[in-house]
Amino acid sequence: MIEKIKELLERYSEKNDKYFKLRKEMVEIQLRERGITNEKVLEAFLAVPRHIFVPESRRSFAYDDTPLPLFEGQTISQPYMVALMVELLEPDEKKHILEVGTGSGYQTAILALLSKQVYTVERYESLSEYAKEKLKELSIDNVVFHVGDGSEGWMDFAPYDGIIVSAGAPDVPEPYLEQLNPGGIIVIPIGDRFYQDLVKVIKTEKGIKKEYHGPCVFVPLIGKYGFKD
Numbered sequence: 647m648i649e650k651i652k653e654l655l656e657r658y659s660e661k662n663d664k665y666f667k668l669r670k671e672m673v674e675i676q677l678r679e680r681g682i683t684n685e686k687v688l689e690a691f692l693a694v695p696r697h698i699f700v701p702e703s704r705r706s707f708a709y710d711d712t713p714l715p716l717f718e719g720q721t722i723s724q725p726y727m728v729a730l731m732v733e734l735l736e737p738d739e740k741k742h743i744l745e746v747g748t749g750s751g752y753q754t755a756i757l758a759l760l761s762k763q764v765y766t767v768e769r770y771e772s773l774s775e776y777a778k779e780k781l782k783e784l785s786i787d788n789v790v791f792h793v794g795d796g797s798e799g800w801m802d803f804a805p806y807d808g809i810i811v812s813a814g815a816p817d818v819p820e821p822y823l824e825q826l827n828p829g830g831i832i833v834i835p836i837g838d839r840f841y842q843d844l845v846k847v848i849k850t851e852k853g854i855k856k857e858y859h860g861p862c863v864f865v866p867l868i869g870k871y872g873f874k875d
């Protein structure tokens with residue numbers, strides 16, 4: 647989907663998109679200066695028009711250094727947090743990725759540009775439909791949407807090369823380890839309902855390896871292997 651990045655960079659270029667300058671500043675100041683180094687990831691963030699994922703009343707804040715309210719009480723994650731998680735996932739053009747917590751679809755779009763295929767699960771049908779519409783608007787077509795409890799993963803298309811979770815969980819849901827290829831990576835916030843640590847889990851032949859990447863705040867993962875509703 648790297649050609650897709652080029653296509654979007656043209657469609658939402660400095661000439662065509664009044665938000666281009668703000669988006670460029672977001673990439674340079676919020677992402678690169680804070681330590682995001684993967685050039686492909688940085689390019690994807692420049693290519694995806696974040697403002698179209700933000701509810702109309704908040705569009706002028708779309709490129710601010712902050713999470714933004716969505717609906718159903720959910721939020722669009724802060725750009726830096728999305729970038730950090732995506733970088734830790736080590737996406738590439740060959741990988742099949744499971745995303746849990748579609749939300750607005752912003753991260754879904756970024757992932758789609760950097761991987762072979764994205765499978766994304768969301769609890770709320772309204773959000774899943776919203777995200778589907780946005781990706782259609784960008785002509786991104788390597789994403790499969792599903793409404794359900796993503797704390798159980800998604801058996802239908804397993805095994806995955808990577809699993810990325812945009813909601814906080816009490817621990818790594820067991821089904822994720824079963825649905826992951828050897829060498830696969832899970833990026834997931836782990837903690838309580840209000841405060842988590844960003845954890846990268848690597849599935850190796852000898853077992854699992856965990857790396858901790860700092861504190862974060864996500865809405866809770868609600869479901870069988872998450873928190874109670």
Ligand code: SAH
Nearest residue numbers: 722723747749750768769796797867868869
């Ligand atoms: N990356 C998204 C973040 C959305 S917030 C964005 O930037 O827009 C997290 C999302 O996880 C919410 O939409 C919430 O409804 C969803 N969620 C919570 N528990 C879930 C579960 N068990 N399965 C699927 N989605 C879940």
